[in-house]
Amino acid sequence: MPELPEVETICQALKPALEGHSFQKIQLNRPDLRYPIPYDLESKLAHQSINLVRRRAKYLLVDFSHDLTLIWHLGMSGRVIIEDKGLSLKPSLHDHVVFTTSGNQRIIYRDPRRFGFLRLSSTHQLNEIAPFNTLGAEALDDPHLNGCTFHQCLTRRKISLKSALLDQKVIAGVGNIYASEALWQAKLSPFRLTNTLTLAEAERLLKALQDVLRRAIAVGGSTLRDHIHPNGDIGYFQHELKAYNCEHKLCAHCQSTYLCKTMQNGRATYYCKICQQ
DNA sequence: ATTATACCCTGAGTGC
DNA sequence: TGCACTCAGGGTATAA
The missing domain is CATH 3.20.190.10 (MutM-like, N-terminal)
Known part of the structure; x- marks a missing residue:
C-alpha cells in the first residue's frame, strides 16, 4: 500500500x-x-x-x-x-x-x-476523532519531532523497533518498506527493544528515517505492485531500496553478508545480521 | 494499561 | 493448464 x-x-x-x-x-x-x-x-x-x-x-x-x-x-x-x-x-x-x-x-x-x-x-x-486523536508525530516536518522527543517516545515502550516504526501512535506515516529501509540505514536491528535505545541511536534512526522518506518522495515513491502516480507515471524508489525485498543480496554496508528476510509480527522484515545491532 | 494475533479482501506468483 | 497454497505497501477489533 x-x-x-x-x-x-x-x-x-x-x-x-x-x-x-x-x-x-x-x-x-x-x-x-x-x-x-x-x-x-x-x-x-x-x-x-x-x-x-x-x-x-x-x-x-x-x-x-x-x-x-x-x-x-x-x-x-x-x-x-x-x-x-x-x-x-x-x-x-x-x-x-x-x-x-x-x-x-x-x-x-x-x-x-x-x-x-x-x-x-x-x-x-x-x-x-479517531484515528487522528491518537496519531503520533508526523514523520517529516513536525515541529515537535526531534531526536530527543523521538527517544522519549520510544523508551516509554517495550516493543521491537520494527513494531514501533509501524505503530502510527509512535510515529505517523511509516509502513513496512520504509521501516526496514530506515533500520538498515541506521544500522539498528529490527528486533532491538525500544527501551534499550540510547539517545544517539534514536537520533540516528530518526535521521535515517527522514532521509529515506525524503529521497523516496523526490522520486515519486516506490512502485512494487500497485502504486502509480495519478498521471500514470510510476515511482522509482524501488530501485534504491537497500533492504526491503533484498533478501539474498549483499548488504551494501559491509559488502560481505547476505541480507535475510524474517517474519516479524506477521510482516516481512529485511535486515543485515551483522551491521544491524 | 501495553502488546500480540486474527482478520478484512483480491491478485500475483510459485510449485506440483 | 489448473489447482492449492503463500504472500502483499494497513489498520482495527479482539485476546492475552
Whole structure:
C-alpha cells in the first residue's frame, strides 16, 4: 500500500486538480469498501468549494469550504487515477468511486482489496476523532519531532523497533518498506527493544528515517505492485531500496553478508545480521 | 494499561 | 493448464 511517500506523491498530484475546484458528481459503484461509504457523500460534497488537499500520516484529507473534510485512506492496494481531460480510460472492475471535478477531470479510486475507506468529518474537529486523536508525530516536518522527543517516545515502550516504526501512535506515516529501509540505514536491528535505545541511536534512526522518506518522495515513491502516480507515471524508489525485498543480496554496508528476510509480527522484515545491532 | 494475533479482501506468483 | 497454497505497501477489533 501507499506509505507516506506514496500518499504524499498522490496528494501533490491531486492539488492542482482539486484545489479551487469542486466535485460536480460523485459516482459510487458499490456501497462499501472497508467500511460503508457515506450514503450522502455526493449530496454533502457536490458543488462545494475545495480549499485544500493535504496529507496526515497515510491519510489524504480534502478540506471543503463548509467545514467538511473528506478522509481518504488507500488501504493496501488503493490507487488514485487522474484522467486527462477528454480521455476516458478503460474501466476496471475495482473502480469503486469516480469523482468528476468542475475542471471536467475524472478522478478514479481503484482498490482491488478494498482495505481503503472514505469518511467525512467536520474539519475543525478532525483532530478529535479517531484515528487522528491518537496519531503520533508526523514523520517529516513536525515541529515537535526531534531526536530527543523521538527517544522519549520510544523508551516509554517495550516493543521491537520494527513494531514501533509501524505503530502510527509512535510515529505517523511509516509502513513496512520504509521501516526496514530506515533500520538498515541506521544500522539498528529490527528486533532491538525500544527501551534499550540510547539517545544517539534514536537520533540516528530518526535521521535515517527522514532521509529515506525524503529521497523516496523526490522520486515519486516506490512502485512494487500497485502504486502509480495519478498521471500514470510510476515511482522509482524501488530501485534504491537497500533492504526491503533484498533478501539474498549483499548488504551494501559491509559488502560481505547476505541480507535475510524474517517474519516479524506477521510482516516481512529485511535486515543485515551483522551491521544491524 | 501495553502488546500480540486474527482478520478484512483480491491478485500475483510459485510449485506440483 | 489448473489447482492449492503463500504472500502483499494497513489498520482495527479482539485476546492475552
